[in-house]
Amino acid sequence: MSQIISKPAIRRLVELWLRQGKRVIAPVQVRPNLVSYQPVRGPDQVLLEGFVRPLNSIKQVVFPRHEQLFQYRVRGKQIDLLPAPLPDIERIVLAARPCDAAALPILDHVFNWEFRDAAYNRRRELTTVVTLACTEYDAHCFCTSVGSRPDDTRGSDALLLDLGDGTLEVRHTTDKGQSLFAGQTQASTRTAPISPGPERRADLRRVSQSLEQAFERSEWAAWTNRCLGCGACAFGCPTCHCFDMVDEGGPTCGARVRNWDACQFGQFTLHASGHNPRGVQSQRQRQRIYHKFHVYPKKFGELLCTGCGNCTRNCPVSLGVLPVLEAMQAEGA
Numbered sequence: 001m002s003q004i005i006s007k008p009a010i011r012r013l014v015e016l017w018l019r020q021g022k023r024v025i026a027p028v029q030v031r032p033n034l035v036s037y038q039p040v041r042g043p044d045q046v047l048l049e050g051f052v053r054p055l056n057s058i059k060q061v062v063f064p065r066h067e068q069l070f071q072y073r074v075r076g077k078q079i080d081l082l083p084a085p086l087p088d089i090e091r092i093v094l095a096a097r098p099c100d101a102a103a104l105p106i107l108d109h110v111f112n113w114e115f116r117d118a119a120y121n122r123r124r125e126l127t128t129v130v131t132l133a134c135t136e137y138d139a140h141c142f143c144t145s146v147g148s149r150p151d152d153t154r155g156s157d158a159l160l161l162d163l164g165d166g167t168l169e170v171r172h173t174t175d176k177g178q179s180l181f182a183g184q185t186q187a188s189t190r191t192a193p194i195s196p197g198p199e200r201r202a203d204l205r206r207v208s209q210s211l212e213q214a215f216e217r218s219e220w221a222a223w224t225n226r227c228l229g230c231g232a233c234a235f236g237c238p239t240c241h242c243f244d245m246v247d248e249g250g251p252t253c254g255a256r257v258r259n260w261d262a263c264q265f266g267q268f269t270l271h272a273s274g275h276n277p278r279g280v281q282s283q284r285q286r287q288r289i290y291h292k293f294h295v296y297p298k299k300f301g302e303l304l305c306t307g308c309g310n311c312t313r314n315c316p317v318s319l320g321v322l323p324v325l326e327a328m329q330a331e332g333a
Contacts, residue, residue: 003170003185004163011043013184014094018042023091025061027054037061037096048095049162052138055314057238058093058100059107062123065235069119069245071255084255086122092180095132099143099308101155103238104129109300110241128176131156137198140309142322145202148307150195161192168192202325204293204303210328211294215286223327224285226317227264233288233311233320234262239304242268263287289324 017024018040027047028038035051037058071082093101104124111117134141134150143149153159158177161169169192170185172178234240244261248254261268264284270276278284296304305321312320 001187002191004167004188005170005185006167007048014043017092023089026094053097056236058096059238065260067258069256069258073253091127093129098131098152099306100238101129101131102152102306104155106239106302128157128180130158133161135195140313141198142201143307144197144200146303146305146307150197163192207293207325219331220286221282223324224282227281227285227319229264229266229281231262231264232314236310236314238306
């Protein structure tokens with residue numbers, strides 16, 4: 001037996017969660033051609049159909065773009081450090097794409113590697129992720145090329161699948177997901193069809209092997225030189241996690257904060273001496289590919305990519321992970 005719920009019932013649940021003081025993050029139609037994950041103010045803002053995927057990612061729920069780590073206050077020769085309070089608001093991510101949820105277990109590695117990031121882990125504990133299986137995709141989607149699929153449950157607490165008549169099948173994958181929908185679903189003999197997803201367009205085993213010998217290849221410039229270094233790929237990516245830490249404030253008080261950064265920025269590896277080991281954009285794009293498909297897998301056994309396609313979708317010159325991988329394959333790399 002399956003469990004189903006109507007779309008109006010989902011919206012009533014959103015209203016209930018908001019009244020309970022929970023934060024609900026869901027796809028929202030920001031402009032006619034722009035869908036973005038946003039905190040919603042009411043159930044009618046939640047999109048449950050009619051979009052391929054938002055142009056941002058849900059990583060901002062657990063890894064904010066700007067985050068205060070601690071405050072400092074100077075009193076004579078005394079310096080007081082005041083740690084930032086840990087998050088305490090329960091949040092529900094609703095109708096996330098599976099390629100977004102799949103990024104969360106990948107990010108868990110880096111935020112619990114040599115140091116357990118308390119704020120990140122607290123947000124993970126407070127967050128329940130409900131995904132919406134994909135029924136359509138565009139030219140930028142390549143989840144099947146990285147071992148995923150439109151109904152992937154990785155990183156998800158519950159998966160919704162559209163039955164096509166205003167109802168959704170609900171598949172619980174964790175206790176959190178089961179608790180969230182307890183008493184809200186009805187038993188049914190119906191199950192939702194699963195889309196096969198986009199055609200596989202990259203052989204990741206071949207790519208991984210070729211990267212062992214491809215670092216000095218002259219073709220990197222041709223493959224990647226049109227990159228503008230704007231960082232749109234990294235900021236829209238579910239798995240990119242580079243950050244910088246700076247002090248904001250004055251000589252007597254302020255705060256140390258963590259901000260998103262990107263390896264595509266020209267100053268990302270700039271030394272105080274003026275030397276930059278990645279002095280041109282093609283070297284920075286090469287680093288992006290190596291990190292996702294060579295360095296991270298060797299360290300953590302995970303690809304640093306879920307095939308969402310946002311890097312190309314958001315790029316002003318249509319570059320991104322997939323075009324580079326396809327160019328490498330075409331050149332026999």
